[in-house]
Amino acid sequence: MTLEATAAPVEPETASREEDLYTAKPWTLIWWRFRKHKLAVASLIFMIVLGIMAIFADFISPYTPFSFSKLNTFAPPSVVRVIHDGSLHRPFIYAVKRKRDPETARVLYEEDKTKVLPIEFFVKGQDYKFLGLVPTQMHLFGVSDRKQQINLLGTDSLGRDLFTRLLYGARVTLSAGLIGVAFSFVLGLALGSIAGYYGGWWDSGIQRLMEFIRSVPTIPLWMGLAAALPVAWDPLFVYVLITIILSLIGWTHLARVVRGRFLSLRTEDYVLASRLCGASEYRIVTKHMLPAMTSYIIAAMTLAVPEMILGETALSFLGLGLRPPVVSWGVLLQDAQNLRSISLAPWLLSPGIAVVLVVLAFNFLGDGLRDAADPYGH
């Protein structure tokens, strides 16, 4: 086996290291294999950081998502600098001056190279409730000038800080992905196990259903389902319904994985061996079959998240999913729908870049997990 070969350098402690390998828990072996997949590890770290940022979005972002500023519309991203007047300085931005192009009447922003605004940490800013519970004014960073703003990703047509809105949007988009996957996990696991475990008539029925769902083009299906949602409904309710719609389509992939695993495990000799010592069906499923499946299920779920995220984004972008005032990445991308605003403020596309990065990260992570899923594979 490859594992034995790779983990046996000739050293004094070889014996104990081999013993470590021999007594390593299955999850430890999976982790050892996963670790070798550099891109997947980087993606995992990226996702953890992003997740933390989304959870603490209200504290990390310098403003609140709805605070607009008429005098700061379409402001370009603030450039964070460390060199002022040829010498090193703590991180700062220059103040900007708002001007109008005399010919086109377009608003222009110009840096004022004399006015240094140092970036300060744990500054007092706008009121918010930390995690929706504790009222506070403390923000992770900001500038102390009342008239000036730090906009890491610029502002939109109402002068709202895009970085702030992106973080708040991450909460909605990522959680929609995760909740959608959780729903499809329940559906996929239930139907996949019934198909794989009972086989026969159940299996063909569920298989046909899966084939049918997968053969329906997704966009028109989403549109049809989403069009059935009344406009006036509570945004939170719409959000839940959207995730359910996404998972009604997304469960098939997971069900296929679960079904395949059940089919191959059902004929595995060790399952028969267990049955022949009098093990109950419950014991066989919980002690032998599910543990052999969990890593595959986790990998399949990871690979299903980007589908959900893309689904949410596409639906909201088309105006069929979440609507303002809810902030999601798809909703933010609605602002980037016309060419004029893109050419005027290309930073409005940053939610799109965020979607791409997250989708890639989930795919790399899922690939790495899938490769590591079976440390005993020959």
Added chain:
Amino acid sequence: MSDMTPVPDDVLLSVNGLKKYFPINHGWLQRQVGEVKAVDDVTFDIKKGETFGLVGESGSGKSTVARLILRAYTLTDGSIRFRRADDSITELGGLDEKQLRPIRSEMQMIFQDPYSSLDPRMRLLDLIGEPLVIQGKLTKDEIRDRVQELLGLVGLRPEYVMRYPHAFSGGQRQRIGIARALALNPSFIAADEAVSALDVSVAAQNINLLQDLQEKFGLTYMFITHDLGMVEHISDRIGVMYVGRMVELGDTAEIFRKPLHPYTEALLSAVPQPDPRRRKEGKRIILKGEIADPANPPSGCAFNPRCPYATDLCRTTIPALREISGRQVRCHHAEELDLTGVGE
């Protein structure tokens, strides 16, 4: 089944008219479109303390017989009578899983593939201890002690209890499987191609181990293999199967000396003979074609398309199992043919 004779005192397991037909399902609604007659009317006894060899090419139904006896499958028809530890006879045929549970500790199986027969996610403690946990009579510490004792019995070090199967070679894994099978002190063990996947020297070691254990615990073995050469030294009697039927049954030495069925003769001629004095010159029968499909067997004797001695009778009529000089044979021409065995 009132017409069955009582089980003689020296018999541990008595199989009568055993049948297993697997349905072939097809299409949308999984309609049954046919059946595979994997085991068809098989009858034999295994005596207490003996090793019974079951041989035949791959696909002849040997594994299915073993799995029926151990009741991994339900029977299509027939009877399996087993002598329990208290000397009572139990019919296994109609029992459900709950009724089988106490009997399962008395009969066990050793598998062919040492890789797929051990759950890779369990330590030896949990693997070998699983039967003990299921039967639920011992405490945790007692189970640990028993597992260590079993490891010692099969020649593995007791401190291996915390290791996972991937730490071991194929031969060692096979021993782990043996330890697991022994955990509940069974009286009967079916070894399905138990050493076929191993190197010759490792296989020989494991066979010696099995023989030692047989002596020590008075075990009865059913030893399944496609390799006749293997069973000569370890089986007291052998049964030869072909396409779900037992075609010849008798003492190992007798069968090797003079087979009565052409199929047995062909299998024997394929056994490599290291001893030059025992080699018969030039006589190696190469079987034509493939083993018949049990879903669609030829008419008459299933062996007739490959049999060098086949006559019209063989092509039309299924031969009955007959008793000839203390042996059972399923061949129309058993008396007339003078078949070649392996000389003394």
